[in-house]
Amino acid sequence: MAKVLIVDDDPDFVSAVAIVLENAGYKVCKAHSRQEGMQVFDKEQPNLVVLDVMMQEPDDGFVMAQELKARAKVPILMLTSVGQVTGLDFDKDSEMVPVDVFEQKPIMPSVLLERINQLLQ
Amino acid sequence: MQVLDRTKIIQEISDLKKTYGDDRSALLPILQDLQETYGYLPDLVMQETAHALEIHPVEVEGVASFYSFFRRKEKQGKYVLRLCQTISCDLAGKVNVARQLENELGIKFGETTKDGMFTLEYTNCLGMCDQGPAMLVNDRLFAKVTPDKVPYIIVDCRRDFLKSDFPKIVPSDVRKSGPILSHDLKPGEGLKAALNHTRAEVIGIIRESGLRGRGGAGFPTAVKWQLAGAAQSDKKYVVCNADEGEPGTFKDRYLLFHHTDMILDGMTIAAYAIGAKKGFFYLRGEYLYLKKYMLEALEIRRKNNLLGKDIAGKKGFDFDIEVRMGAGAYVCGEETALIESLEGYRGEPRNRPPFPVDTGFQKNPTIVNNVETFLDATLICVKGAKWFNEHGTEKSKGTKIFSISGDCEQPGIYELPFGITIAQLLKEVKGENAKAVQIGGASGKCVARKDFNRTIAFEDISSGGSIIVFGPSVDMLKVAINFMEFFVEESCGQCTPCRDGNVKLLEGLKLLEKGRCSVTYLNELMRLAETIQLASKCGLGQSSPNAFLSILENFKSEILGRVPEKA
Numbered sequence: 001m002a003k004v005l006i007v008d009d010d011p012d013f014v015s016a017v018a019i020v021l022e023n024a025g026y027k028v029c030k031a032h033s034r035q036e037g038m039q040v041f042d043k044e045q046p047n048l049v050v051l052d053v054m055m056q057e058p059d060d061g062f063v064m065a066q067e068l069k070a071r072a073k074v075p076i077l078m079l080t081s082v083g084q085v086t087g088l089d090f091d092k093d094s095e096m097v098p099v100d101v102f103e104q105k106p107i108m109p110s111v112l113l114e115r116i117n118q119l120l121q
Numbered sequence: 122m123q124v125l126d127r128t129k130i131i132q133e134i135s136d137l138k139k140t141y142g143d144d145r146s147a148l149l150p151i152l153q154d155l156q157e158t159y160g161y162l163p164d165l166v167m168q169e170t171a172h173a174l175e176i177h178p179v180e181v182e183g184v185a186s187f188y189s190f191f192r193r194k195e196k197q198g199k200y201v202l203r204l205c206q207t208i209s210c211d212l213a214g215k216v217n218v219a220r221q222l223e224n225e226l227g228i229k230f231g232e233t234t235k236d237g238m239f240t241l242e243y244t245n246c247l248g249m250c251d252q253g254p255a256m257l258v259n260d261r262l263f264a265k266v267t268p269d270k271v272p273y274i275i276v277d278c279r280r281d282f283l284k285s286d287f288p289k290i291v292p293s294d295v296r297k298s299g300p301i302l303s304h305d306l307k308p309g310e311g312l313k314a315a316l317n318h319t320r321a322e323v324i325g326i327i328r329e330s331g332l333r334g335r336g337g338a339g340f341p342t343a344v345k346w347q348l349a350g351a352a353q354s355d356k357k358y359v360v361c362n363a364d365e366g367e368p369g370t371f372k373d374r375y376l377l378f379h380h381t382d383m384i385l386d387g388m389t390i391a392a393y394a395i396g397a398k399k400g401f402f403y404l405r406g407e408y409l410y411l412k413k414y415m416l417e418a419l420e421i422r423r424k425n426n427l428l429g430k431d432i433a434g435k436k437g438f439d440f441d442i443e444v445r446m447g448a449g450a451y452v453c454g455e456e457t458a459l460i461e462s463l464e465g466y467r468g469e470p471r472n473r474p475p476f477p478v479d480t481g482f483q484k485n486p487t488i489v490n491n492v493e494t495f496l497d498a499t500l501i502c503v504k505g506a507k508w509f510n511e512h513g514t515e516k517s518k519g520t521k522i523f524s525i526s527g528d529c530e531q532p533g534i535y536e537l538p539f540g541i542t543i544a545q546l547l548k549e550v551k552g553e554n555a556k557a558v559q560i561g562g563a564s565g566k567c568v569a570r571k572d573f574n575r576t577i578a579f580e581d582i583s584s585g586g587s588i589i590v591f592g593p594s595v596d597m598l599k600v601a602i603n604f605m606e607f608f609v610e611e612s613c614g615q616c617t618p619c620r621d622g623n624v625k626l627l628e629g630l631k632l633l634e635k636g637r638c639s640v641t642y643l644n645e646l647m648r649l650a651e652t653i654q655l656a657s658k659c660g661l662g663q664s665s666p667n668a669f670l671s672i673l674e675n676f677k678s679e680i681l682g683r684v685p686e687k688a
């Protein structure tokens with residue numbers, strides 16, 4: 001079964017997403033910062049990454065997405081409330097936000113699973 | 122009385138619109154040019170400007186009344202003499218120069234001579250703190266003015282400066298250079314190095330260097346650029362904050378004149394990184410004499426394909442820079458007030474969020490950076506992140522350019538690593554017998570001898586570069602009053618704690634001067650100061666009580682129980 005890495009500085013959110021994914025049969029690994037995320041990624045080699053934007057630094061998610069894409073072809077689902085928190089208007093773009101799907105929090109579990117299934121096909 | 126010709130005014134405004142554009146953001150430059158023509162802004166001129174820009178005349182009046190360089194009632198003299206009233210110039214003997222100016226011209230400050238030749242005004246920091254007292258005569262700068270020089274300056278004005286022994290440009294005193302100031306880069310070199318990388322890579326290099334904003338707040342530059350780069354918009358802007366208004370700061374004035382191309386390279390690199398097509402150079406009104414050098418530099422860069430279309434051969438990379446002048450408002454150095462000013466409004470800071478990286482100039486993603494930040498970014502792109510961050514501390518990488526003035530033998534510009542202690546710094550500038558040092562200008566902290574082992578760094582005492590040394594004989598109450606008068610004058614007035622609270626603090630200081638303030642009342646004022654810090658909207662109000670609090674905490678025994686001098 002596919003392995004998903006969840007990176008978010010909110011531990012409750014990470015646990016909630018992990019439960020949803022595990023119930024759907026995915027293997028899950030977790031990280032709570034950009035630095036930890038990169039370490040876990042290298043060790044676990046997941047098939048997909050669910051990534052937050054604002055962690056220790058407000059742009060950590062964007063930076064991590066760039067680092068991941070420079071390293072591997074792994075699909076990234078960016079899941080963030082950055083827009084509501086800051087009023088900023090972001091979306092995926094090939095260079096600065098190289099993610100495959102950009103979704104706003106909160107997200108319905110069914111929608112999240114659907115997106116992940118699509119990305120992994 | 123001046124007779125105004127409405128048709129002529131309408132024509133002039135229509136011509137100015139061709140230069141500056143016909144939207145609201147053209148308002149300030151249009152008013153600046155019209156004031157140049159008419160010597161002030163007559164009601165008719167403001168009304169016609171309003172009609173031409175399709176806004177209400179009250180809006181124009183509101184803008185004109187906000188900025189101290191606009192005159193609405195009385196025609197200003199052919200020569201406006203602006204004497205600096207900031208603390209460094211005060212310590213250097215401003216009072217005697219002021220007195221002599223009044224004697225020679227027969228007018229008081231705020232007045233114009235009957236023949237319409239001279240207007241006498243005070244101004245805040247002219248960026249000449251190491252060479253005070255300083256005075257600006259229209260766009261000419263005079264340093265180290267003494268009372269005996271006053272009549273000669275006035276004679277030179279009467280001769281329209283056809284003959285003058287005073288230097289046209291006052292050089293800055295660079296006392297110590299480091300890796301930044303002694304760079305050997307040519308114009309465009311930094312930019313071309315950056316263009317060899319992808320946009321994300323450029324930001325990556327800046328991130329690795331650990332560069333934090335040099336304007337004072339120390340926000341990580343890469344984060345700002347990354348957020349603006351990631352924001353979605355087809356219009357983005359790069360703004361260079363050259364409003365250098367913090368009392369005691371004069372390093373940007375030097376950098377603008379001697380490292381112009383490196384700064385413009387930095388702006389262009391930022392434009393590439395975030396995807397901007399237009400930049401603004403917001404230069405403070407007091408630095409008008411630098412405008413023509415900036416314009417020349419921009420023109421040369423256009424000719425050399427360092428600005429314009431397909432810059433340096435990079436297909437699709439188009440960018441240009443416009444110089445905009447401030448008009449004598451310190452608060453416009455605050456980045457959201459600066460953006461309001463660029464848009465043609467009163468320089469009143471905005472609520473944040475949203476931040477300028479997303480909702481900046483005309484609601485588009487905008488980055489605002491200090492002059493020195495752009496210079497550092499350029500050098501980092503050529504010399505690498507490691508070259509930069511081998512200096513400084515864990516959280517404050519690199520060296521910093523300091524403006525050092527006051528009671529020391531060698532005031533001037535110094536490049537020193539972050540993490541230097543105040544004691545080490547005083548040794549450098551030969552000011553070891555200081556009783557206190559003001560770090561970070563009027564909005565910074567006053568540090569007494571017992572704390573001279575503390576360091577200058579973002580994690581300890583941060584500074585945009587202003588350092589003022591106070592010798593043993595300085596009256597610290599006078600210093601506090603000078604700073605408080607500055608804030609009372611410069612508050613934009615939007616929030617009550619800042620607008621009225623600072624007035625109360627100043628009144629308290631005046632009571633102390635008269636020896637009529639109880640400790641109970643003083644404690645009340647200190648609580649009020651804390652409220653101002655908490656309840657103000659922008660950095661001006663949040664930091665305005667810093668000097669008040671730190672001076673009173675450190676020098677209470679010097680300040681309490683005064684016996685007033687007899688009149």
Ligand SMILES: Cc1cc2nc3c(=O)[nH]c(=O)nc-3n(C[C@H](O)[C@H](O)[C@H](O)COP(=O)(O)O)c2cc1C
Pocket residue numbers: 333334335336337338339340362363364365366367451452453454455456457489490491492494659660661
């Ligand atoms: C009242 C006030 C005045 C300021 N004046 C300046 C200034 O003259 N120059 C400057 O670079 N930053 C000034 N700042 C800081 C700016 O708001 C902003 O943080 C800075 O331009 C960001 O650039 P940096 O990150 O490169 O430092 C001022 C802030 C406040 C609150």
Ligand code: SF4
Pocket residue numbers: 452469470611612613614615616617619620657658659660661662663
């Ligand atoms: S804190 Fe002062 S300067 Fe800042 S917005 Fe409020 S009134 Fe204006």
